[in-house]
Amino acid sequence: GEGGGVTHAPEPERNHPHRRAAQVSLTIRTMTPDEIGLALDWAAAEGWNPGLYDAAPFLAADPEGFLIGLREDGPVAMISAVRDGTTFGFLGFYLVRPDRRGQGYGWAIWQAAMARLAGRTIGLDGVLAQQDNYRRSGFQLADRHVxxxxxxxxxxxxxxxxxxxxxxxxxxxxxxxxxxxxxxxxxxxxxxxxxxxxxxxxxxxxxxxxxxxxxxxxxxxxxxxxxxxxxxxxxxxxxxxxxxxxxxxxxxxxxxxxxxxxxxxxxxxxxxxxxxxxxxxxxxxxxxxxxxxxxxxxxxxxxxxxx
Structure with missing residues (x-):
């Protein structure tokens, strides 16, 4: 839907995400600069309306902060886990390709992002319907953005x-x-x-x-x-x-x-x-x-x- 930030929440814990993740074969690596453009295209397809030139400043924020998950048929998941300074991080661009949703790829790349930001305060902007899922990962509501x-x-x-x-x-x-x-x-x-x-x-x-x-x-x-x-x-x-x-x-x-x-x-x-x-x-x-x-x-x- 319309919006931005993080929308596709991790699998709820009742689905035993750790066991599910172990069964998922997903190659997760840092995006190349060209793939930031793909992230913006995926975001645009969701109706998030990215800026025309967002890639350069986003990449400058943390060149290694954008992760992509690959299968044999190409990219299936992505997330940004941008490190700011030594104490803060921010999650965004949490997306799974529509034909690959519900198969555990979102949870796998979510875990990689959380590991990259371990030990920091982590922020995100998530859709309201997913608040309970984020709470399960230790997130608490601070404000709403309209x-x-x-x-x-x-x-x-x-x-x-x-x-x-x-x-x-x-x-x-x-x-x-x-x-x-x-x-x-x-x-x-x-x-x-x-x-x-x-x-x-x-x-x-x-x-x-x-x-x-x-x-x-x-x-x-x-x-x-x-x-x-x-x-x-x-x-x-x-x-x-x-x-x-x-x-x-x-x-x-x-x-x-x-x-x-x-x-x-x-x-x-x-x-x-x-x-x-x-x-x-x-x-x-x-x-x-x-x-x-x-x-x-x-x-x-x-x-x-x-x-």
């Missing part, structure tokens, strides 16, 4: 408030951006972030007050329309200014997507104020201690796939 969809604002962006100005993030000192980003992610993510803001067909903006960043946002072209993610801001007004600038002058026919934390009422209000409507929801869950993130300043998460 995908909102609507249409851009064809009018020019509103003028920033007095004393503030909008800048292109690629022209701002990266160290300052990375320092700001640390409130919103459990570790630094320099390699990913540098490529995320510099993708083709991407608009990455920061709102400044003097020499201080009040927030930033990124709009990237996707297979359908555009996604805004992340959208981080110190105040609702700053989020409003960034959202308006990111949506300005988009084609009226191009849908816009914003993935908001349900725990931030100002984020939900921003989406609804602009006529966006909820279309999908995920459960943000963690195995291990949940990181302390600035959810009250999060108006849009970066992605369902990498957190």
């Amino acid at each position: 995908r909102y969809q609507g249409y851009g604002l064809p009018d020019p962006a509103p003028e920033p408030a007095d004393g503030t100005c909008m800048i292109a993030l690629t022209a701002w000192p990266f160290a300052s951006l990375a320092a700001y980003d640390r409130a919103f992610f459990p570790t630094e993510r320099h390699a990913f972030l540098q490529r995320w803001i510099a993708q083709p067909q991407t608009l990455a903006l920061g709102l400044l007050h003097g020499d201080r960043l009040l927030g930033y946002g990124v709009r990237r072209a996707c297979r359908e329309g555009y996604k805004i993610g992340p959208l981080f801001a110190d105040t609702p007004d700053a989020a409003e200014a960034l959202f308006g600038s990111l949506c300005a002058r988009l084609p009226a026919s191009a849908p816009v997507f914003l993935d908001t934390p349900a725990s931030n009422p100002a984020a939900l209000a921003l989406a609804e104020r602009h006529g966006l409507r909820p279309t999908f929801e995920t459960a943000r869950m963690y195995a291990g201690p949940a990181p302390a993130l600035a959810s009250e300043r999060t108006y849009g998460i970066t992605s369902f796939e990498l957190g």
Whole structure:
């Protein structure tokens, strides 16, 4: 279905997954760079609507973080198990080829991903129906993320408030951006972030007050329309200014997507104020201690796939 992140849950324990896994013959290895494109194609077939240029920043986040499971007839399963820093990891792209589902391949590659992230706090965005399965693997609910969809604002962006100005993030000192980003992610993510803001067909903006960043946002072209993610801001007004600038002058026919934390009422209000409507929801869950993130300043998460 529509959405992203992790949808095909491990087999429930009552099905004796360890015994099932032993009977499954599956070659699991790291994806090649070309196979990241295949992962995005599979995600698109599920209706997850990946960005057109997501492969490069995703690969930069952890070149060995994407696993593929192979049988004689080619790839049958995949998952991402991206290591961030030394203490955190994130699961995404958990997919089994439709004609191979229910045969134990999902559980086998899930176990490989969990082993790769052993000893870390692990995050994921999973569909709500699978929460119980993830709980069996030690995950606990931390928040809900609601995908909102609507249409851009064809009018020019509103003028920033007095004393503030909008800048292109690629022209701002990266160290300052990375320092700001640390409130919103459990570790630094320099390699990913540098490529995320510099993708083709991407608009990455920061709102400044003097020499201080009040927030930033990124709009990237996707297979359908555009996604805004992340959208981080110190105040609702700053989020409003960034959202308006990111949506300005988009084609009226191009849908816009914003993935908001349900725990931030100002984020939900921003989406609804602009006529966006909820279309999908995920459960943000963690195995291990949940990181302390600035959810009250999060108006849009970066992605369902990498957190």
